[in-house]
Amino acid sequence: MARRSSDPARVREKILKLAMEEFARTGFDGARVDRIAERSKVSKNMLYYYFKSKEGLFVAALERMYEEVRDQQRELSVRAHDPILAMKQLVEHTFQALESNPNAIRLMNEENKQRGRFLRKSKRIRDLYNPLVETISFILERGRVEGVFRPGLDSAVVYMTLSSLCYHYLSNRYTLEIALGKDLASAASRKAWVEHVGNIxxxxxxAEVPSTTAAKTAVMRQRATSDADA
Amino acid sequence: MARRSSDPARVREKILKLAMEEFARTGFDGARVDRIAERSKVSKNMLYYYFKSKEGLFVAALERMYEEVRDQQRELSVRAHDPILAMKQLVEHTFQALESNPNAIRLMNEENKQRGRFLRKSKRIRDLYNPLVETISFILERGRVEGVFRPGLDSAVVYMTLSSLCYHYLSNRYTLEIALGKDLASAASRKAWVEHVGNIxxxxxxAEVPSTTAAKTAVMRQRATSDADA
Amino acid sequence: MARRSSDPARVREKILKLAMEEFARTGFDGARVDRIAERSKVSKNMLYYYFKSKEGLFVAALERMYEEVRDQQRELSVRAHDPILAMKQLVEHTFQALESNPNAIRLMNEENKQRGRFLRKSKRIRDLYNPLVETISFILERGRVEGVFRPGLDSAVVYMTLSSLCYHYLSNRYTLEIALGKDLASAASRKAWVEHVGNIxxxxxxAEVPSTTAAKTAVMRQRATSDADA
Amino acid sequence: MARRSSDPARVREKILKLAMEEFARTGFDGARVDRIAERSKVSKNMLYYYFKSKEGLFVAALERMYEEVRDQQRELSVRAHDPILAMKQLVEHTFQALESNPNAIRLMNEENKQRGRFLRKSKRIRDLYNPLVETISFILERGRVEGVFRPGLDSAVVYMTLSSLCYHYLSNRYTLEIALGKDLASAASRKAWVEHVGNIxxxxxxAEVPSTTAAKTAVMRQRATSDADA
DNA sequence: CATGAATGAGTGTTCATTCAT
DNA sequence: CATGAATGAACACTCATTCAT
Known part of the structure; x- marks a missing residue:
């Protein structure tokens, strides 16, 4: 009923959404406050009213992104299945999550480019635990108990391994294509890579756990197929 | 006959060097033409005379960076040794090369952020083949012949695997540290990761090649040690 | 029936106090309405409710300042003593009043800078007579009667003389220090100046009244001492 | 012949002139860079090209003003005449200089309001000696030798006395008019004041030098006349 | 009386780029 | 080849003021 736009929380949200897009698309330096204001149909000063500065807006956008990623990973937890299947699904899910969230990748890259300077400003982000590592721990433990995974595995190492392989493919697509002369955007190519990551x-x-022969053989059979596609 | 000003090629070189630094440090949008001019002690007009525009300068810097990377990889070719050792050395060398060349990482990230927009403008870069993939092919072939590697391996996949694992650790250090709550900058941490990449x-x-038992066992022994460190 | 919020007059007072400070410190253009609101812990709208505009607030602050100055001068009237002593005390008091009231100086300067534009808007200020001039008249008259002061003295001229000499020393301290290369802030320097003003x-x-020899000699004796200090 | 405006020094000069006006009229905070740029018909960036910042421009304007004042006082030195006449002329000249230079007064006031913060930034200003004090020294010395002035006079005190009395009349005209209910702008009023300052x-x-009776009597005769005017 | 949210014109400053010499 | 001076659009950010509740 009011002439002025209704709900402050909604306005904040709209600004944040558009800011995430702008920052992801162009990076912090490339982002234009004017553009964010214009697109979110809010006058520039409101933007400063809510977020105080371009940096403040960026930090808020980062925080929101981290929350979204965490929530997404939380709801899609794959604790149910047998360890090997669970791990494969986890890889697939991780890849898909990153793929469907290009803004997250770009914001993280931006943050790394700035040497974590914005991260450091946000208590909220530091307190956002990553449920993925926990999920991995859970799967690793079950696998160990069931005798399909070897003992002594570090969930952090597994996390870094699979996320590096998924993230880099998506994040560095253009330079990889130059280095390899291949098209990485095709569905086939992506599918093959996800399978490769799962296999690895x-x-x-x-590895090296004698009794796993059966599991390993199954894995390798899949890999053989997919590698041929790639 | 010679003028006192240092020869044009040298000037170009100096500009390029400072431009690489500036672009790597701050990204394309964050980079300032004035700063590059000032630091290379060349008037801004010279900069435009040689490179036509900020974009032109960026493309030239990218080209130069790719050449340097290629040359570095060429001279350190590890074709000599036995396949398993060669592969391990290749991983180590790749990691070290990236680590000692943070500008290369940042420029590549920048280029990916821009969706390869500058890459496409440079014929020279597209023509720059990557000797690393060739080296990997060579090692894989020798390994296959010697019976330590399984057949059907794709050098591109191996390349992507190892470079993803090395690159991501260095490039995404800050967000990884947040996600894991660990320090990735320590020498111990880096060493453990390089070994992990080699192992994987x-x-x-x-994998799965029966006769490789000996090789695999050797690998795993090393891994066991390094995993304990991490 | 009473609301918990402190009564309007008190709020007005608080705002006015903080406004005087802000306007004195930064001048009209430098003053920030937001800052005044924040410091007086009153919402900006209240400020506009009470004073209508930034100008209105400034005029109110000016008025209040003039009232304070007048009240201060009223309560410290020196009508009691012998004329020569009274005049000396008046000078001292004037200097001290200005010195302890730097805001008054700055607000007056601001007002003069604006060519009296705000003064003209305030009937109240124009109606505020200055008791100082009256006091001077009183002292001059008594001095004339007692034969120590010469006849025909204009209280306005005496007022302007002494206030110029006191005011300028305090108001133009920084440029005077540049011109003279001296420190005017020291207690000794100030004391010497006040004595000099009194003497003059x-x-x-x-001057020139033959029978005043005694008085004049006394004055000169003091001057000799204080001039030596300066 | 050139399309772009001819002489850099001329451009700088034009900017400076307009800047002095703007700063004097509105003070530092009230001054608008846009306005200065527009009036001097120079694009805003040129202004920053020459003076680096609004502050830089203000400091430059202050410097220029001090130079002008010094030059003006230098050329009009009154060292020639007999001491009493010389002093009277000096007072008149000082008053006229300030009166014809309202920008100087306003810039000095501004500088004092800012507590000398700009002055401190300018080595040039600190090095600009004030020839006025020297002239006063000269006159005082001659007067002492001729026996019309008493010994032990401090030129700095005389300088402060006369400049306070001249400056304040002009600088604080509006508040003085309020305090006194008189018009200070009239020619008669100004003339009377200048004579008063000379007399004082x-x-x-x-003062108090016995043999000066003749001189003093002459002075007082003039004063009697002028005081009647005021 | 009182408040949080909103406005829009402006505020000092910077940028990549070009011109005349 | 080389330079100092110039451009103009944009940039992040701020201000006094007002509206709806």
Whole structure:
């Protein structure tokens, strides 16, 4: 009913959404406050009223992004299945999450480019634990108990391994294509890579444990197929 | 006959060097033409005379960076040794090369952020083949012949695997540290990761080939040690 | 029936106090309405409710300042003593009043800078008579009757003389220090100046009246001492 | 012949002139860079090209003003005449200089309001000696030798006395008019004040020296006339 | 009386780029 | 080849003021 736009929380939200897009698309330096204001149909000063500065807006956008990622990973937890399947699904899910969230990748890259300077300003982000590592721990433990994974595996190492392989493919697509002369955007190419990542992670988790022969063989059979596609 | 001003090629070189630094440090949008001019002690007009525009300068800097990377990889070719050792050395060398060349990482990230927009403008870069993939092919072939690596391995996949794992650790250090709550900058941490990458790549190359037992066992022994460190 | 919020008059007062400070410190243009609101812990709207505009607030602050100055001068009236002593005390008091009231100086300067534009808007200020001039009249008259001051002295001229000499020393301290290369902030320097002003005013009031020899000699004795200090 | 405006020095000069006006009229905070740029018909960036910042421009304007004042006082030195006449002329000249230079007064006031913060930034200003004090020294010395002035006079005190009395009349005209209910702008009023200042300064210089009776009597005769006018 | 949210014109400053010499 | 001076659009940010509740 009011002439002025209704709900402050809604306005904040709209600004934040558009800010995430702008910052992801152009980086912190490339982002234009004017553009964010214009697109969110809010006058520039409101933007400063809510977020105090361009930096403040960026930090808020980062925080929101981290929350979204965490929530997404929380709801899609794959604790149910058998360890090997669970791990494969986890890889797939991680890849898909990153793929469907290009803004997250770009914001993280931006943050790394700035040497974590914005991260350091946000208590909220530091307190956002990553449920993925926990999920991995859970799967690793079950696998160990069931005798398909070897003992002594570090969930952090597994996390870094699979996320590096997923993230880099998506993040560095253009320079990889130059280096390899291949198209990485095709569905086939992506599918093959996800399978490759799953294989390699499982290989690492099952390696050298004698009784895993059956599992490993299954894994390798899949890999053989997918590698041929790539 | 010679003028006192240092010859044009040298000037170009100096500009390029400072431009690489500036672009790597601050990204394309954050980079300031004035700063590059000032630091290279060349008037701004010279900069435009040689490179036509900020974009032109960025492309030239990218080209130069790719050449340097290629040359570095060429001279350190590890074709000599036995396949398993060669692969391990290749991983180490790749990591070290990236680590000692943070500008290269940042420029590549920048280029990916811009969706390859500058890359596309440079014929020279597209023509720059990457000797690393060739080296990997060579090692894989020798490994296959010697019976330590399984057949059917794709050098591109191996390349992507090892470079993802090395690159991501260095490039995304800050967000990884947030996600894991660990310090990735320590020498111990880096060493453990390089060994982990070596292990995982070798695991992939030797997997499921029955006769590789000896090789695999050797690999795993090392891994056991390094994993304990991490 | 009473609301918990402190009564309007008190709020007005608080705002006014903080406004005087802000306007004195930074001038009209430098003053920030937000800052005044924040410091007086009153919402900006209240400020506009009470004073209508930034100008209105400034005028109110000016008025209040003039009232304070007048009240201060009223309560410290020195009508009691013998004329020469009274005049000396008046000078001292004037200097001290200005010195302890730097805001008054700055607000007056601001007002003069604006060519009296705000003064003209305030009937109240125009109606505020200055008791100082009256006091001077009183002292001059008594001095004339007692034969120590010469006749025909204009209280306005005496007022302007002594206030110029006191005011300027305090108001233009920084540029005077540049011009003279001296420190005017020291206690010794200030004391010497006040004595000098007293001497000069008395010299003017007693000049050339033959029978004043005694008074003049006394004055000069003091001057000799204080001039030596300066 | 050139399309772009001819002489850099001329451009700088034009900017400076307009800047002095703007700063004098509105003070530092009230001054608008845009306005200065527009009036001097120079694009805003040129202004920053030459003076680096609004502050830089203000400091430059202050410097220029001090130079002008010094030059003006230098050329009009009154060292020639007999001491009493010389002093009277000096007072008149000082008053006229300030009166014809309202920008100087306003810039000095501004500088004092800012507590000398700009002055401190300028080595040039600190090095600009004030020839006025020297002239006063000269006159005082001659007066002492001729026996019309008493010995032990401090040129700095005389300088402060006369400049306070001249400056304040002009600088604080509006608040003085309020305090006194008089018009200070009229020619008669100004003339009377200048004579008063002359009288008072001479009184101070000649006071209590027995043999000066003649001189003093002359002075007082003039004063009697002028005081009647006021 | 009192408040949080909103406005829009402006505020000092910077940028990549070009011109005349 | 080389330079100092110039451009103009943009940039992040701020201000006094007002509206709806």
């Amino acid at each position: 992670v499982l290989l690492y988790c099952t | 790549v070798l695991l992939y190359c030797t | 005013v008395l010299l003017y009031c007693t | 300064v001479l009184l101070y210089c000649t």
